[in-house]
Amino acid sequence: MQVKTPDRATAEPPVRTDPQHRRPRALLWHSRTLQGLAYATPTAVFVAVLFVLPLLLVGQMSLHDWPLLAGDQGSNAPENYTDVSDSTLFWPAVRFTLLYTGIVTVVLLGLALLLALLVQESRPGAGFFRTVYFLPGALGLASASLLFWGMYSPTTGPLSRTLEKLGLVDDPVSFLGTPTSALLSTVFLVVWKFAGFYMLILLVGLQRIPHELYEAARMDGASRGQIFRSITLPLLRPSLALSLLLCVTGSLLAFDQFFVLTKGGPDNSTVTVVQLIYREAFQRLNLGTAAALSILVLAALLLLNALQFRGLRHADES
Amino acid sequence: MGSPPGSQGRLRGRSHEPVRRLATAAVALLATVGLATACGSGDGGSEDDGTKAADAKGVDDGATLTMWTRAATRPQSEALVKAYNAGHENKVELTVIPTDDYQAKVGAAAGAKDLPDLFASDVVFVPNYTSSRLFADLTDRIDALPFADDLAQSHIKAGTYDGKKYVVPHTLDLSVLFYNKDLYRKAQLDPDKPPATLADWDRQARAVDALGGGVNGTFFGGNCGGCGVFTWWPSIWAAGEDVLNKDGTEALLASGTAQKVYDTYRGWVRDDIVAPGARDETGVTWTGVFPKGKVGVMPMPSTTLGLMPKDLDLGVAPIPGPDGGKSTFVGGDAIGISATSDKTDQAWNFLAWSLGDKAQVDVVAAHKDVVARTDLASNKYSKADPRLVTINQLVADGRTPYALKFGQTFNDPNGPWLTLMRDAVFGDGAKVEKDNEAVTASLAD
Numbered sequence A: 001m002q003v004k005t006p007d008r009a010t011a012e013p014p015v016r017t018d019p020q021h022r023r024p025r026a027l028l029w030h031s032r033t034l035q036g037l038a039y040a041t042p043t044a045v046f047v048a049v050l051f052v053l054p055l056l057l058v059g060q061m062s063l064h065d066w067p068l069l070a071g072d073q074g075s076n077a078p079e080n081y082t083d084v085s086d087s088t089l090f091w092p093a094v095r096f097t098l099l100y101t102g103i104v105t106v107v108l109l110g111l112a113l114l115l116a117l118l119v120q121e122s123r124p125g126a127g128f129f130r131t132v133y134f135l136p137g138a139l140g141l142a143s144a145s146l147l148f149w150g151m152y153s154p155t156t157g158p159l160s161r162t163l164e165k166l167g168l169v170d171d172p173v174s175f176l177g178t179p180t181s182a183l184l185s186t187v188f189l190v191v192w193k194f195a196g197f198y199m200l201i202l203l204v205g206l207q208r209i210p211h212e213l214y215e216a217a218r219m220d221g222a223s224r225g226q227i228f229r230s231i232t233l234p235l236l237r238p239s240l241a242l243s244l245l246l247c248v249t250g251s252l253l254a255f256d257q258f259f260v261l262t263k264g265g266p267d268n269s270t271v272t273v274v275q276l277i278y279r280e281a282f283q284r285l286n287l288g289t290a291a292a293l294s295i296l297v298l299a300a301l302l303l304l305n306a307l308q309f310r311g312l313r314h315a316d317e318s
Numbered sequence B: 001m002g003s004p005p006g007s008q009g010r011l012r013g014r015s016h017e018p019v020r021r022l023a024t025a026a027v028a029l030l031a032t033v034g035l036a037t038a039c040g041s042g043d044g045g046s047e048d049d050g051t052k053a054a055d056a057k058g059v060d061d062g063a064t065l066t067m068w069t070r071a072a073t074r075p076q077s078e079a080l081v082k083a084y085n086a087g088h089e090n091k092v093e094l095t096v097i098p099t100d101d102y103q104a105k106v107g108a109a110a111g112a113k114d115l116p117d118l119f120a121s122d123v124v125f126v127p128n129y130t131s132s133r134l135f136a137d138l139t140d141r142i143d144a145l146p147f148a149d150d151l152a153q154s155h156i157k158a159g160t161y162d163g164k165k166y167v168v169p170h171t172l173d174l175s176v177l178f179y180n181k182d183l184y185r186k187a188q189l190d191p192d193k194p195p196a197t198l199a200d201w202d203r204q205a206r207a208v209d210a211l212g213g214g215v216n217g218t219f220f221g222g223n224c225g226g227c228g229v230f231t232w233w234p235s236i237w238a239a240g241e242d243v244l245n246k247d248g249t250e251a252l253l254a255s256g257t258a259q260k261v262y263d264t265y266r267g268w269v270r271d272d273i274v275a276p277g278a279r280d281e282t283g284v285t286w287t288g289v290f291p292k293g294k295v296g297v298m299p300m301p302s303t304t305l306g307l308m309p310k311d312l313d314l315g316v317a318p319i320p321g322p323d324g325g326k327s328t329f330v331g332g333d334a335i336g337i338s339a340t341s342d343k344t345d346q347a348w349n350f351l352a353w354s355l356g357d358k359a360q361v362d363v364v365a366a367h368k369d370v371v372a373r374t375d376l377a378s379n380k381y382s383k384a385d386p387r388l389v390t391i392n393q394l395v396a397d398g399r400t401p402y403a404l405k406f407g408q409t410f411n412d413p414n415g416p417w418l419t420l421m422r423d424a425v426f427g428d429g430a431k432v433e434k435d436n437e438a439v440t441a442s443l444a445d
Helices: A024-062 A090-119 A126-138 A141-152 A158-165 A179-207 A211-219 A224-235 A237-252 A256-261 A273-282 A287-317 B017-039 B071-087 B099-111 B123-131 B139-143 B153-158 B181-186 B198-209 B225-238 B256-270 B302-307 B344-355 B357-367 B380-384 B386-397 B406-411 B416-425 B432-443
Strands: B064-070 B091-097 B118-122 B168-180 B297-301 B314-317 B319-321 B324-327 B330-337
Touching: A024 A287, A090 A126, A090 A179, A090 A237, A090 A273, A126 A179, A141 A158, A141 A179, A141 A256, A179 A237, A179 A256, A211 A224, A224 A237, A237 A287, A256 A273, A273 A287, A273 B099, B064 B071, B064 B099, B064 B344, B071 B091, B071 B099, B071 B118, B071 B168, B071 B302, B071 B330, B071 B344, B071 B357, B091 B099, B099 B118, B099 B123, B118 B123, B118 B344, B123 B153, B123 B330, B123 B406, B153 B168, B153 B330, B168 B181, B168 B198, B168 B225, B168 B302, B168 B319, B168 B344, B168 B386, B181 B198, B198 B256, B198 B297, B198 B319, B225 B256, B225 B297, B225 B319, B225 B324, B225 B406, B225 B416, B256 B416, B256 B432, B297 B302, B302 B386, B314 B386, B324 B386, B330 B344, B344 B357, B357 B380, B380 B386, B406 B416, B406 B432, B416 B432
Parallel strands: B064 B091, B064 B118
Antiparallel strands: B118 B330, B168 B297, B168 B314, B168 B330, B319 B324
């Protein structure tokens, strides 16, 4: 009796000399491969058309002289790339974006962890607070930014007027009027909006830690701090890693909040790299340079993400 | 015998397996269909034969025309569209776009060849659009109009490229001083003697500010480049000077006259004569301060005259220069037919009507707006309100600056003009020369 074992997914169905004895299993396997391909095709088409093609197009744009209104004018490589650093706003924007990312990541993840620890027990009211903390996440970022823009307005917003009425300040407070206050006000908005979201991620991670570990540690006389450092944090690593990745990527690509609240002001102190891309494309009407900038941001993101993955994996293995 | 990877015994009787597979297949099918339809683009318009006999009135045959306008000139556009739709078979569908986003939207639509039939444009951006061939050639049609020579020439000039005309005036927005007569009386100023020089303006603003009680002398958009060119440049023009060279590639914004203007504003900021919020005002709410009745005198757009509260006793005056003179920024919107439209004749029907006697007098002038034709400057409505006569007459003393890189230099919130403005007025004014060079660099880009 012949025993044929196709051992590779791409193996051809076994060659039979006797057509009437085709094994039904092989036929089924062959049709399952086709089925799998059929199910995967729409996704592949999606990815190809909505991601790969635009990416290639942006790459092409970055190598061409491409004004927004007049269209493709032909190649001018690598001018778009070398011109990037000519803009006086480029390096300050890079520095500011990195600074902002650092601040937001630390504050946001720290607060999210705290909130998750607070609501992880099934105490009465925990469910209510979980909802309340998460609620701001249901707003779109642009809507939230508009909301806060209205609130921060020194002349028409409620915050300033309340502070004046309470006698805490004499003049209308300009929350977005200086570089520092603009940055902190925006950080406040972002933390308010996303703390609940990251709290949820960390909450899921917290709830996966087996209670027996805590009990065992408590029986051994460990303090809360020791428990937190030696049990909670290490076992929370995957959730923390995910949160870190999302937070860093999102912050590096920050645009909506700054565009709505400050438009990069006051005095170009809150310009982020994505805002530079927007400005290149729609103010300076030049898609070629905007595309070059986009490719550079993409490269930086890929690099940073690769580094994060590597760092977290090493930490895991150790 | 092993089984190939990927087929690990999922066939064994899982009862919901067929349903799940069906559902997955359905989703995949829907996705593919959705993708296919999403990729379908709108139908391309048929090429309009531009050599068809240019009927001066266009065609009114029940077509639907799409039109875009800026939020800043929304009341005027809406009034014209409403009146046109009421009396014609063609219907214009107007979309109002936030002023700040307008350039970007037009740019994006132009790139996608998806512009509406008609689109208005801030007159300072028109050179961008004509040089990129976004508008249809209207030279013959404009010249066929009986009142062609009486149209506001600064708008026609802004829309002329390579000897061809591409736009007609749509709304005129002039910068004029508005002053609060009630506050003037309270401050013991003559309500019929508005400022004739920059020094007068300074004195009167300070007198009103001294009233206290939440009253301020003046206001301006301190974080708004567009507001700055609109309200500060007339003072320089009133002195007979230029702010740009003829081609719009060099800036003259550090001149002695310009410095005098900046000095006056800086003094107001230093001495708190300006209403709060000026430093942060990005242009979104700058015209909402005067109607509250607590500001003495400030330049405002003439298009806001018809929107002022009825009980606000306000007077208007031309913007003066350091030693007198008068001028204005002839802004507003010009409008053209997009080059990709297939309804050029119908669109022209709307444009020709909007410049005709009935529209200009009964719609534009009736709303206390500036008419686009100098032969109608004195009409039954303007005669009823002497303020309108003052404004209408100002068109002759005003200018519309021309620069290809106007938007990215002067309107861009991250651009060099805003930096110059804020250094000159909120700083100590020492960097104006250097900032002016940055402006020139941007214009010559």
